Each structure stands twice: as structure tokens, then as C-alpha cells.
Amino acid sequence: MRQRNIGDVILDVRNISLAFGGVKALQSISFDVREHEVRAIIGPNGAGKSSMLNCINGVYHPQEGEIVYKGEVRRDMDTHHAAESGIARTFQNLALFKGMSVLDNIMTGRNLKMKTGILAQALHFGPARAEELREREFCEHVIDFLEIQPYRKTPVGRLPYGLQKRVDLGRALAAQPQVLLLDEPMAGMNVEEKQDMCRFVLDINDEFGTTIVLIEHDMGVVMDISDRVVVLDYGKKIGDGTPDEVRNDPEVIRAYLGAGH
Amino acid sequence: MFYRENGQFKASYVEDQQILGIRQDRWFIFGLIAFALFAVPYLASDYMFRAVLIPFLIVSLAAIGLNLLVGYCGQISLGHAAFMGIGAYAAYNLVVRFPQLNFILVLVLAGLIAALVGILFGLPSLQIKGLYLGVATLAAQFFIDWVFARVKWFTNYSPSGSVSTAPIEMFGFKFDTPTERYLLVLVVVIVFALMAKNLVRGHIGRSWMAMRDMDVAAEVIGIRPMYAKLSAFAVSAFYAGVAGAMWGFVHLGSWEPAAFSVNFSLNLLFMIIIGGMGSILGSFIGAAFIVLLPITLNQILPVLGGLVGMNFGTALASHMEFMIFGALIIFFLIVEPLGIARLWAIGKEKLRLWPFPH
Numbered sequence: 318m319r320q321r322n323i324g325d326v327i328l329d330v331r332n333i334s335l336a337f338g339g340v341k342a343l344q345s346i347s348f349d350v351r352e353h354e355v356r357a358i359i360g361p362n363g364a365g366k367s368s369m370l371n372c373i374n375g376v377y378h379p380q381e382g383e384i385v386y387k388g389e390v391r392r393d394m395d396t397h398h399a400a401e402s403g404i405a406r407t408f409q410n411l412a413l414f415k416g417m418s419v420l421d422n423i424m425t426g427r428n429l430k431m432k433t434g435i436l437a438q439a440l441h442f443g444p445a446r447a448e449e450l451r452e453r454e455f456c457e458h459v460i461d462f463l464e465i466q467p468y469r470k471t472p473v474g475r476l477p478y479g480l481q482k483r484v485d486l487g488r489a490l491a492a493q494p495q496v497l498l499l500d501e502p503m504a505g506m507n508v509e510e511k512q513d514m515c516r517f518v519l520d521i522n523d524e525f526g527t528t529i530v531l532i533e534h535d536m537g538v539v540m541d542i543s544d545r546v547v548v549l550d551y552g553k554k555i556g557d558g559t560p561d562e563v564r565n566d567p568e569v570i571r572a573y574l575g576a577g578h
Numbered sequence: 579m580f581y582r583e584n585g586q587f588k589a590s591y592v593e594d595q596q597i598l599g600i601r602q603d604r605w606f607i608f609g610l611i612a613f614a615l616f617a618v619p620y621l622a623s624d625y626m627f628r629a630v631l632i633p634f635l636i637v638s639l640a641a642i643g644l645n646l647l648v649g650y651c652g653q654i655s656l657g658h659a660a661f662m663g664i665g666a667y668a669a670y671n672l673v674v675r676f677p678q679l680n681f682i683l684v685l686v687l688a689g690l691i692a693a694l695v696g697i698l699f700g701l702p703s704l705q706i707k708g709l710y711l712g713v714a715t716l717a718a719q720f721f722i723d724w725v726f727a728r729v730k731w732f733t734n735y736s737p738s739g740s741v742s743t744a745p746i747e748m749f750g751f752k753f754d755t756p757t758e759r760y761l762l763v764l765v766v767v768i769v770f771a772l773m774a775k776n777l778v779r780g781h782i783g784r785s786w787m788a789m790r791d792m793d794v795a796a797e798v799i800g801i802r803p804m805y806a807k808l809s810a811f812a813v814s815a816f817y818a819g820v821a822g823a824m825w826g827f828v829h830l831g832s833w834e835p836a837a838f839s840v841n842f843s844l845n846l847l848f849m850i851i852i853g854g855m856g857s858i859l860g861s862f863i864g865a866a867f868i869v870l871l872p873i874t875l876n877q878i879l880p881v882l883g884g885l886v887g888m889n890f891g892t893a894l895a896s897h898m899e900f901m902i903f904g905a906l907i908i909f910f911l912i913v914e915p916l917g918i919a920r921l922w923a924i925g926k927e928k929l930r931l932w933p934f935p936h
Contacts, residue, residue, distance in 0.1 A: 400798065414788050428801055
């Protein structure tokens with residue numbers, strides 16, 4: 318068993334409701350995420366899992382509720398603020414920068430840390446050069462960590478899917494996030510790739526103490542690596558607790574397996 | 579066979595990040611620049627400077643500007659010649675009103691004024707994308723054309739609406755001969771091309787490309803769309819402004835508002851489509867193509883026509899030019915949207931392995 322060092326609540330989602338026109342994507346969802354834990358969000362397709370992540374990092378703005386992040390109460394998040402205060406995420410259907418190399422993708426994840434102005438950049442001299450080298454060195458650590466050294470100069474579009482997922486993770490990691498939102502990091506992978514990805518997720522959690530919120534469909538994975546699980550169904554929360562509690566929750570069993578089983 | 583990087587090891591990030599990573603490339607480019615600086619002035623004729631080299635260099639600079647916006651940041655502009663016009667008229671007014679200003683300073687100020695206007699007309703890009711943005715920039719083109727044709731202050735109340743420039747003078751040195759003008763333009767273009775290359779390999783360039791490739795992901799990373807897009811418009815219009823000022827002062831000498839019409843804008847767009855979107859080298863290739871093609875056709879077509887017993891007049895030659903342009907643009911959009919620069923890159927990759935298959 319891994320040594321756990323769970324801290325206080327870092328992210329508290331309170332009564333979030335989100336609707337697109339008449340479609341109620343989320344209905345009064347509340348849950349909290351503690352520092353350094355691995356928190357999973359599960360649920361059938363269309364349950365509102367991705368919408369939930371999009372609310373947390375400010376892509377969507379919920380109509381009701383509030384989000385408390387590191388003690389600061391906010392009506393909704395905005396993407397820039399979320400990124401600046403240490404929330405990073407990966408995407409369900411790969412949102413890599415296709416025209417750029419692996420290295421450039423990961424360096425882009427570091428964009429917020431780079432401050433030199435246009436003129437210094439154009440001259441590529443002094444502070445701009447030093448900054449580029451410093452951040453390059455950091456990104457090389459990320460590349461080493463994810464074991465993608467042979468591909469750093471390859472355009473991401475040419476990489477196989479499993480590696481693209483890894484680059485996506487690398488881009489999020491480059492920002493040194495405190496909270497990492499992973500949207501189906503293992504979707505579409507074979508068993509070996511899933512094992513690799515699990516190892517990376519757990520290593521990130523162990524080595525950097527990063528809090529992880531992940532959406533995943535593979536129940537084996539979820540039950541193995543997460544500390545606590547939230548279950549959504551049709552925009553409603555139907556379960557919340559440790560993997561064992563959730564596994565035995567009749568409501569969850571009904572949602573997943575249908576009534577009468 | 580000779581294009582190999584065997585034995586060229588990179589031991590530091592500085593070496594790994596240089597613009598020309600392979601020694602042979604470095605030699606080639608340095609050789610080319612040295613040739614352009616030291617040999618061409620003795621080899622080329624006045625006609626060559628006036629009709630080919632100077633327009634090619636200036637138009638390359640404008641194409642680089644447009645490429646930064648369209649190829650790197652993914653925001654379309656159909657009105658880039660208008661920004662060149664802004665640069666040209668700004669430089670004209672600066673020279674008329676402050677004759678003591680140094681020409682280099684005039685160029686930079688003209689670029690900055692164009693950049694401000696670029697930001698203004700870039701504002702719609704925050705709300706609209708693609709074709710709609712294209713139409714909004716087209717509106718900028720027509721509006722700016724109208725301003726220079728109708729508001730007399732900009733042309734210093736010249737009765738015909740056309741303006742003519744004083745000869746360029748810097749540090750007591752007059753740029754009279756085509757050779758001197760060519761060298762002036764060449765140095766400016768080399769410096770600005772290098773700066774553009776530096777920009778696109780730094781974090782600002784990456785934020786532009788991120789906006790181009792996947793804007794939602796870019797936002798989530800913390801890139802502000804407003805800053806990324808408007809800075810691309812500003813830098814792009816700056817380049818266009820500098821190019822426009824040189825186009826007016828060095829190439830044309832005197833011009834009317836029609837010199838920076840929508841045709842010119844479309845030509846710039848063709849250059850980067852044919853040369854290569856998202857490539858500084860491609861801007862040069864495209865500019866060379868568009869500047870050289872009409873001249874070559876004018877020379878070659880009558881000869882070819884003579885061979886098959888047809889009489890090619892100049893009118894037919896210019897019609898042929900349109901047809902060949904059109905065909906080429908369709909060809910590149912279908913076969914290689916990243917243009918000749920991409921073909922060049924593929925060729926180089928193949929050459930590294932040649933004569934072996936892998």
C-alpha cells in the first residue's frame with residue numbers, strides 16, 4: 318500500500334448547476350477534493366463528467382453554485398485565473414497543438430511562466446534567451462519523466478495515440494500544477510498503455526504531491542488508483558466515497574447495471 | 579550524400595535551439611547572405627535591382643508579416659496591403675512634417691503606426707473566426723483605401739491625390755543608385771526576418787501557434803486569446819507597415835492610393851499559400867515566385883509562342899499569368915497546403931538519408 322499524506326480540502330464544489338438551453342448538464346453537484354488525493358469522477362456517458370471539469374477550470378460558467386479553491390470563494394472560474402492559480406488539465410479527445418513538435422507543445426504548457434516582452438523575444442538576447450533555456454531545462458525534466466525523449470522534435474500529429482496522450486499529460490505537467498484534471502487519460506488504450514499511464518498518474522501524485530481529479534471509464538483502474546470516487550448520472554450526483562463504498566452502493570449498481578440486477 | 583549531420587553532436591540546449599541546426603544549412607544560408615551582400619551589387623544590372631530584387635525583398639518582408647498572422651496565429655487577413663499603405667502614408671507624413679528624422683526611425687515609426695491600426699482592425703478577431711474575420715479585414719482594406727483617397731490631409735493636400743517622396747538620406751549619405759537602395763533594403767529585410775524567426779521560436783510564437791492549432795486548449799493553459807491575437811495583428815501590421823514605407827520610398831518613389839489596393843492584399847495571400855504557411859523561408863519563396871513569374875512569363879511566352887507559330891502579345895501574356903497563378907493556387911491548396919517550403923523540408927529530410935531508403 319502506498320504511503321498516503323492527504324491534506325485539507327483544496328477544492329470545494331458547492332451546488333453547481335449548469336444548463337445548456339433546456340439541457341440540464343449538471344444539477345446541484347457538490348463534492349470536495351483534498352490536497353494530494355486522487356479523486357475520480359465516474360458515470361455513464363453523458364453524465365456530465367466533462368462538464369464538471371470544464372466548470373472547475375473555467376471553460377464553462379455554471380448558472381448556480383460556487384467553487385471554493387484554496388480558500389477563495391468564486392461564483393465561477395475563468396480559464397486564465399484557473400491556470401495561474403495552479404489548475405491544469407488534459408483533454409478527452411486530444412487537444413494537442415498539431416502543427417508543433419512534442420517539445421514545443423510541452424514548452425507551451427510553460428507559457429505562463431515566461432514573461433519577457435516582444436522586443437526581447439525578437440532580439441532573442443539576454444533575459445529572453447536565459448528564460449528560454451531555463452524553461453527548456455524544466456521541460457526536459459518533464460520529457461524524461463514521461464519517457465518521451467526520442468520524440469521531442471517529432472510533430473505531435475505523427476505520434477501514435479498512446480504517446481499523444483502522454484504529450485497531453487506532459488503539457489499539463491509543464492505548468493507545475495497543484496491540481497491536475499485528467500479527462501479520460503486511458504480512453505482507447507491497450508492494457509500495457511493503461512498500465513504505463515496509471516504508473517505516471519500515481520508517480521505524479523507521489524513525487525510532486527499533485528492533487529489529481531480524474532474521469533475514467535475503466536472501473537478496474539478507477540478502483541485501483543483513486544482514494545475517493547464521485548458518481549454522476551444524468552447530471553446528478555448518486556454516490557460519493559471510497560472505492561469500496563461506491564462499489565457496493567445500490568444506487569450506483571442500478572445506474573451502471575440497470576435495475577433488477 | 580553530402581547533406582549529413584553525422585558527427586554533429588549537440589551538447590547544450592543553446593546548440594540545440596539554434597535556428598539552423600545542421601552545419602550544411604548554416605553554410606548555405608551564410609553563403610547566400612554573403613553573396614547577396616557582396617557579390618550581387620557587382621553582378622546585377624540596374625534593371626535587375628529596380629524590377630526584381632528590390633520589389634522581391636520588400637514584398638518578402640510584407641509576406642513575412644502576413645505569414646506571422648495567417649500562418650502562425652491562424653487569423654486571416656484580406657487587407658494586408660492596406661496596412662502597407664498605412665506604413666507608406668505614415669512615413670510620407672513623417673518625412674514631410676519632420677524632415678530631420680532619420681529614415682530608419684521613420685521606418686520604425688511607420689511600422690508602429692501600422693501596428694496600432696492593425697490592433698484596431700484585429701479587434702473583431704476576438705469575436706469572429708475564419709471567413710467572417712476575412713470579411714471584416716476586407717472592410718478594413720476598403721475603409722483605409724477610402725481614407726487615403728478622400729482625406730486630403732494624409733496626402734498633404736496634393737491636388738492629384740498622388741504623393742512623391744524625397745530621396746532617402748541618412749547620416750549625410752544619399753541613397754541614390756539602385757545598388758545603394760538594394761543594400762539598404764537587404765539589410766532591413768535580413769534584420770527583420772531574423773527577428774521574425776526569433777519571435778516564432780519563443781514563447782510568443784508558441785502562444786500564436788497554440789491559438790491557431792487548438793484555441794480552447796491554449797486558453798486552458800493560460801494563454802489569453804486577446805493578447806495572443808492582438809499581438810499577432812500588431813506585429814504583423816508592423817512588418818507590413820515597414821514594408822509599405824519601403825515600397826513607397828525605395829521602390830515606387832511616388833504613388834497613388836491605388837498602389838495598396840485589395841489586389842495587392844490578395845497577392846500577398848497567394849505568396850504565403852504558394853510559399854508556405856507558417857514558414858519564414860516560405861514567405862521568401864512565395865514572394866520570389868509572385869515577383870518573378872510575370873517577368874519570366876513575359877520573356878518566355880513570346881519565345882515559346884514563336885516555336886509553335888503563335889503570336890503572344892503582352893496582353894495574352896498577362897492573361898496567362900492569371901491562369902497560371904490560379905492553377906498553382908488550386909494545386910497547392912489541394913496537394914500541399916503548406917506550400918513550397920514544406921516540399922523543401924521534405925526534400926531535405928529525404929536528402930539526409932539518400933542514397934539509402936531508410
